[in-house]
Amino acid sequence: MWSKVEALDLSESPFSNYISSLSPIKHDKAPHVAQGFIGLNSPPLVFTSPRINTIGRPQSSSVEASRNGEGDKKITHESCILERSLTEFQEGLVTDIRNEDDNKDNVSVQPSSSSGCVDEYLADPVESDCVNSAYAVNSNLKQSNNVLQSSVSGLADSKNIKIGNKNNVGIENEQGAAQGLSDELQKFESDTFDLSSKEKECKNLVPQKVVEDHGNRCNGFLQHLPGSLQGIQSYEDTAENVGGNVDVPVHSMTHDLEANELQRGMSRRCLQFGEAQPQARANSSISTNLADNIISSASLATTSETEGLGSSHLDSSVTSRTNQLVNLSQLAINLIPQCYSEKSSLTVPKPSGYKSTCQSTENMGSCSDEFEKVLAPPQDGTLEVNLCTIADSAVSESLSAMESIECKMTLNTKRKFSSEDGDSEKVKKLLNSTDGEGCKRCNCKRTKCLKLYCDCFAAGIYCAEPCSCQGCLNRPEYEDTVLETRKQIESRNPLAFAPKIVQPFTEFPLSNREDGNRKTPSSARHKRGCNCKRSMCLKKYCECYQANVGCSIGCRCEGCKNVYGKKEDYCVTEEMINRSGGRLESRVTTKPKKDVLHSELFDPHHSTPLTPSFQCSDHGKKASISKLLSRRCLPSPESDLTILSYAKSPRSPRTSDSNDMLLETSKEKLDIESYCEGIGYNNAVVLADEFHHTPLPNHPSNVIGSSLCKVRELTNLSRFQLDPRSGSLTSGGSLRWHSSPITPMSPLDEIKNLQGLDSADGGLFDILEDDMPEILKDTSMAIKPVKAGSPNGKRVSPPHNLHQLGSSSSGPLRSGRKFILKAVPSFPPLTPCIDSKGSGTQSKNDLQENRSND
DNA sequence: GAGTTTGAAACT
DNA sequence: CAGTTTCAAACTC
Numbered sequence A: 001m002w003s004k005v006e007a008l009d010l011s012e013s014p015f016s017n018y019i020s021s022l023s024p025i026k027h028d029k030a031p032h033v034a035q036g037f038i039g040l041n042s043p044p045l046v047f048t049s050p051r052i053n054t055i056g057r058p059q060s061s062s063v064e065a066s067r068n069g070e071g072d073k074k075i076t077h078e079s080c081i082l083e084r085s086l087t088e089f090q091e092g093l094v095t096d097i098r099n100e101d102d103n104k105d106n107v108s109v110q111p112s113s114s115s116g117c118v119d120e121y122l123a124d125p126v127e128s129d130c131v132n133s134a135y136a137v138n139s140n141l142k143q144s145n146n147v148l149q150s151s152v153s154g155l156a157d158s159k160n161i162k163i164g165n166k167n168n169v170g171i172e173n174e175q176g177a178a179q180g181l182s183d184e185l186q187k188f189e190s191d192t193f194d195l196s197s198k199e200k201e202c203k204n205l206v207p208q209k210v211v212e213d214h215g216n217r218c219n220g221f222l223q224h225l226p227g228s229l230q231g232i233q234s235y236e237d238t239a240e241n242v243g244g245n246v247d248v249p250v251h252s253m254t255h256d257l258e259a260n261e262l263q264r265g266m267s268r269r270c271l272q273f274g275e276a277q278p279q280a281r282a283n284s285s286i287s288t289n290l291a292d293n294i295i296s297s298a299s300l301a302t303t304s305e306t307e308g309l310g311s312s313h314l315d316s317s318v319t320s321r322t323n324q325l326v327n328l329s330q331l332a333i334n335l336i337p338q339c340y341s342e343k344s345s346l347t348v349p350k351p352s353g354y355k356s357t358c359q360s361t362e363n364m365g366s367c368s369d370e371f372e373k374v375l376a377p378p379q380d381g382t383l384e385v386n387l388c389t390i391a392d393s394a395v396s397e398s399l400s401a402m403e404s405i406e407c408k409m410t411l412n413t414k415r416k417f418s419s420e421d422g423d424s425e426k427v428k429k430l431l432n433s434t435d436g437e438g439c440k441r442c443n444c445k446r447t448k449c450l451k452l453y454c455d456c457f458a459a460g461i462y463c464a465e466p467c468s469c470q471g472c473l474n475r476p477e478y479e480d481t482v483l484e485t486r487k488q489i490e491s492r493n494p495l496a497f498a499p500k501i502v503q504p505f506t507e508f509p510l511s512n513r514e515d516g517n518r519k520t521p522s523s524a525r526h527k528r529g530c531n532c533k534r535s536m537c538l539k540k541y542c543e544c545y546q547a548n549v550g551c552s553i554g555c556r557c558e559g560c561k562n563v564y565g566k567k568e569d570y571c572v573t574e575e576m577i578n579r580s581g582g583r584l585e586s587r588v589t590t591k592p593k594k595d596v597l598h599s600e601l602f603d604p605h606h607s608t609p610l611t612p613s614f615q616c617s618d619h620g621k622k623a624s625i626s627k628l629l630s631r632r633c634l635p636s637p638e639s640d641l642t643i644l645s646y647a648k649s650p651r652s653p654r655t656s657d658s659n660d661m662l663l664e665t666s667k668e669k670l671d672i673e674s675y676c677e678g679i680g681y682n683n684a685v686v687l688a689d690e691f692h693h694t695p696l697p698n699h700p701s702n703v704i705g706s707s708l709c710k711v712r713e714l715t716n717l718s719r720f721q722l723d724p725r726s727g728s729l730t731s732g733g734s735l736r737w738h739s740s741p742i743t744p745m746s747p748l749d750e751i752k753n754l755q756g757l758d759s760a761d762g763g764l765f766d767i768l769e770d771d772m773p774e775i776l777k778d779t780s781m782a783i784k785p786v787k788a789g790s791p792n793g794k795r796v797s798p799p800h801n802l803h804q805l806g807s808s809s810s811g812p813l814r815s816g817r818k819f820i821l822k823a824v825p826s827f828p829p830l831t832p833c834i835d836s837k838g839s840g841t842q843s844k845n846d847l848q849e850n851r852s853n854d
Numbered sequence B: 001g002a003g004t005t006t007g008a009a010a011c012t
Numbered sequence C: 001c002a003g004t005t006t007c008a009a010a011c012t013c
Helices: A002-007 A015-021 A031-037 A050-054 A061-068 A079-105 A117-122 A125-132 A134-169 A171-177 A183-191 A195-204 A207-224 A229-239 A242-255 A257-283 A285-298 A303-309 A316-334 A337-342 A364-375 A381-421 A424-435 A455-459 A476-492 A574-588 A592-602 A622-631 A639-648 A659-667 A669-678 A681-693 A699-715 A718-722 A727-732 A747-769 A775-788 A802-808 A811-823 A844-853
Strands: none
Touching: A455 A476
């Protein structure tokens, strides 16, 4: 069975289709979503976010034992345990599957399980995360037996729970709305097993097989899957649903090393945010559902269920259960190798306020798209929010699950190899090779794993067996210390634990967007950028390269030759920027908002404190177009941060983005802020140009809406809301992800924003008041005024007529416009990011200067 | 496996 | 904020 799984070609898996078909809400099919997020295969199971652990979930003695010796990284548990764990997985999957079916059918929620498993199911997602930790793994194994029993009895319960969630959320409708599920999916559903059958299967599961198959992780896994592997297979076949997920992990581990690496980092970080998840879940049943979808899709994990139940109880058994679920989810996630291959990353806002961006920088591309689709907004603001939260939670969960799964897998493989070969080194190598870096762990010697030097710590996970660290304090036992240290570090740098790589991919599914561009791996960027001097960004010394992302404006690298994208390519020439900047200002006012907003919001760079340069599409370069498209940024969890950074730094962020994004972006405050402050004029200009020349049907509203939304938020929004054109504006505030507690806007920033708004407002309104029939105008205008608000106090006067401006615009401007037009035409949403490198930054001042120069 | 190189993180 | 030191990973041999 494992072999089957492996055999599956994730890249080609129908998963994407499946996801697309799935409605965001439907959690049954959510797995895809999870997958998409998941790009994280790598992180070892063990990774538990310290925070999660904080919860203080009881851990099995075994777990502790494993923790204890630092040197004690050997896996003491016997294959039996592993087998059990595997079975648990399987069971979990089965249950999940069942749950899906049940969910469909069932309406009532039944939290309690006959077996008392209910509690387990109720376990907090957080716990599940904890469980995922390596330690947890061990404990899980021990508990697996119990879990199995409980799971069997609890399956029904879990079903009920999920169902309840759905009902609560009103997801059903969405499900119905969901575009046709893939046939496979349906098939899968139809094939879903009865609880009884599942139970039987679970009972029948042979742990040994799991171990044996270990080499073929997927295979074994599949075998164990509940009885009807068929169902699973169909699942896999379909879109890489659960089965696919299963494959993925293995696959990713074995095949997608790079992706794993990236994911590793990403996933770990995502785990960090696990804390938030619980809240979000608790808050919204929808989120729960979403999580279920995502996770359940893969594993049908019940974490959401438990959470959704909101049960306060946390049993160890529950933990095990959650672990199972997590594992399942991981499997599901893994199913999406394609995503990894594509490197797209998802940024999910976390309701909790923690950054939710989980970037699977690498391969999430397609997945991300799918994800977006899934998230596709309902038009209901709340719904969107819920989706977002759900996505976040789901993502984080999936990530954690992924990690745990991987860890387990690795452990299993390790054992297997060790037992078979008796060569730990071989095992090690194998693990490394297979997992890629999924299980790779730290090797800290002096920092006690309490500094960012430590990958584990930086990722927000505890060190685990795979680690070779010395004097490690990044362990559950030292939870307090870990948390304190984290706080300290965060106090110094709120973004310290934020994902380093931001994926451009626009997060939310905009109905508009259907171009698949988001996925491009190249779109992802390192937040801070690298600082390579000698490696030319061609070695893993380079964080960008290591993350399989191209260098960007934010990079200070020298002689960049990053194969994933040179910094040069990424940035627009300063000239371009300068030119566009000066004149654009007036023009820019219109469109840019939208684009800018989006770009900023989504642009990882924006988030980066570093001043993003104006990101222009390469002038007419082919790459530019693709890049631009790819650059679309998801609102990074750091968006908040970004805003701050912008406020602080005059530099203009780059814009990327698509009309699609607009709606979403409009919602985001971050965009607005960044937009107002940082968004480079250039961007705005470019956008304006775009509009001017190539008005997009959707643009106007979208753009305006987004821009307006931003403005509103900054200015209190009232005005914009009023704007009839900005119907989208109203939506603006809906997205919540910017509110990450971690990186809340500073008061100062807010003030700045307000000021900018004020100034801008005048401009905007003026503009709006102008005849400007073109929505574009409005957007651009609004933007400009805001930014334009020259420090001098001069108000940048937007051209009364964009057309005039355009026509009058000097050569440089035109060139800029042309450039944009070419690049953008087909991709309205795209918004070239303008990065002003260094001096080139396009702060308002710069823009003014440019103008004056012009 | 040891040593070197590299660049991020931390420190001053 | 810039420069320096420390650190651990990546890399080389």
